[in-house]
Amino acid sequence: MSADMPIADNCERVFVTAEDKLRRLVSAHPDYLPQYTQNGKWKHDGAPWTNWCQGFLPGQLWLLYLYTDDEYWREKAERYCALIEARKDDRETHDLGFLFWHSWKRWHDLDAGARQRDVVIRAGRTMGLRFKEKGGYLSSFVAPESAFIDIMMNVGIMFYAARETDDAELYNSALQNCLTSRRYLVRGDGSAAHEGIFDLDTGAFLRESTHQGWRHDSSWARGLSWALYGFSTAYSFTRDPRFLQTACQCADYYILNTPAHGICPNDWLEPNPARPYEASAAAITSSGLQDLAAIVGDPLRARSYRNYARDIMARLSQPDFLAGDDPDWEGLLKQAAYHERLGLGVDESTMFGDYFFLESAAKLLGLI
Ligand code: GLY
Numbered sequence: 340m341s342a343d344m345p346i347a348d349n350c351e352r353v354f355v356t357a358e359d360k361l362r363r364l365v366s367a368h369p370d371y372l373p374q375y376t377q378n379g380k381w382k383h384d385g386a387p388w389t390n391w392c393q394g395f396l397p398g399q400l401w402l403l404y405l406y407t408d409d410e411y412w413r414e415k416a417e418r419y420c421a422l423i424e425a426r427k428d429d430r431e432t433h434d435l436g437f438l439f440w441h442s443w444k445r446w447h448d449l450d451a452g453a454r455q456r457d458v459v460i461r462a463g464r465t466m467g468l469r470f471k472e473k474g475g476y477l478s479s480f481v482a483p484e485s486a487f488i489d490i491m492m493n494v495g496i497m498f499y500a501a502r503e504t505d506d507a508e509l510y511n512s513a514l515q516n517c518l519t520s521r522r523y524l525v526r527g528d529g530s531a532a533h534e535g536i537f538d539l540d541t542g543a544f545l546r547e548s549t550h551q552g553w554r555h556d557s558s559w560a561r562g563l564s565w566a567l568y569g570f571s572t573a574y575s576f577t578r579d580p581r582f583l584q585t586a587c588q589c590a591d592y593y594i595l596n597t598p599a600h601g602i603c604p605n606d607w608l609e610p611n612p613a614r615p616y617e618a619s620a621a622a623i624t625s626s627g628l629q630d631l632a633a634i635v636g637d638p639l640r641a642r643s644y645r646n647y648a649r650d651i652m653a654r655l656s657q658p659d660f661l662a663g664d665d666p667d668w669e670g671l672l673k674q675a676a677y678h679e680r681l682g683l684g685v686d687e688s689t690m691f692g693d694y695f696f697l698e699s700a701a702k703l704l705g706l707i
Pocket of ligand 1: 391489551561
């Protein structure tokens with residue numbers, strides 16, 4: 340396996356490795372929904388920070404079903420979806436898109452059942468309850484005055500629920516969050532702030548902040564990847580050209596600021612970072628860039644985004660990232676970070692990194 344292999348061979352290798360790792364995970368720890376590894380092992384007593392990753396294991400199980408057409412994976416995917424169903428009413432989290440889009444919405448795409456549709460719509464409506472009229476944003480789990488760039492990955496499910504139920508208010512809440520995030524969380528150079536703090540009385544934007552970047556005014560790579568992907572999704576639902584422009588600005592920032600191998604650090608502006616890579620952000624970017632290439636219109640830009648997405652996957656398919664040659668490592672994608680500042684899951688595998696790595700491979704193979 341190498342960067343010179345045809346990309347389809349690299350993607351096949353990613354799927355074959357995922358099948359082996361996930362079969363072992365669901366056999367060794369049935370019904371367990373991990374977030375990140377410690378020393379390459381999923382089962383440990385490390386702190387969760389927040390419970391936002393539980394949709395990514397069922398999401399990977401669906402992708403394996405699509406790849407293998409094996410009922411074993413469908414049965415597991417349905418079972419693991421059922422484990423998280425009650426969270427459609429979870430008002431403690433801003434991550435309902437992360438929880439339900441890659442799990443229940445994928446199930447719905449395959450089966451188009453009323454039950455699946457209702458669960459996704461309910462999650463989208465619950466997400467909408469976070470909307471703050473003053474300020475025009477969806478509040479994060481940390482505080483009512485806080486908005487996260489990550490929330491851009493959770494507006495798609497609101498747009499979907501609004502469209503399915505003809506709910507103009509829900510649509511408008513999602514739209515306003517996109518406009519507010521674009522104005523205050525994405526900067527003129529295309530970089531992204533992790534968090535914005537608003538005045539609850541007036542709705543005025545007060546300042547940038549961060550939980551996972553180097554500094555409040557620096558450039559946390561995963562936040563930018565969420566913005567790139569999330570604004571592409573927002574454009575797909577709304578056809579508002581402002582969101583396409585923002586997605587492209589974020590993509591161009593990533594490409595301009597990352598070495599030729601395509602794998603970003605945790606924060607582009609951190610001087611002398613302890614680790615060179617945050618592989619999950621690269622995987623998210625590879626998947627998001629493929630969506631962006633499909634909607635951008637300009638063929639030259641589309642080709643450059645598609646090629647860059649493939650280059651990332653070629654690099655991530657090498658053995659220092661893809662854990663295929665390391666039977667003791669239980670995750671799929673190495674050198675990711677769950678929460679670098681808290682020291683949780685650093686230089687490890689994460690459920691979201693593994694998910695978006697597999698999702699990007701699935702897109703390159705034409706499975707989704
Ligand atoms: N909670 C989203 C992230 O850590 O990227």
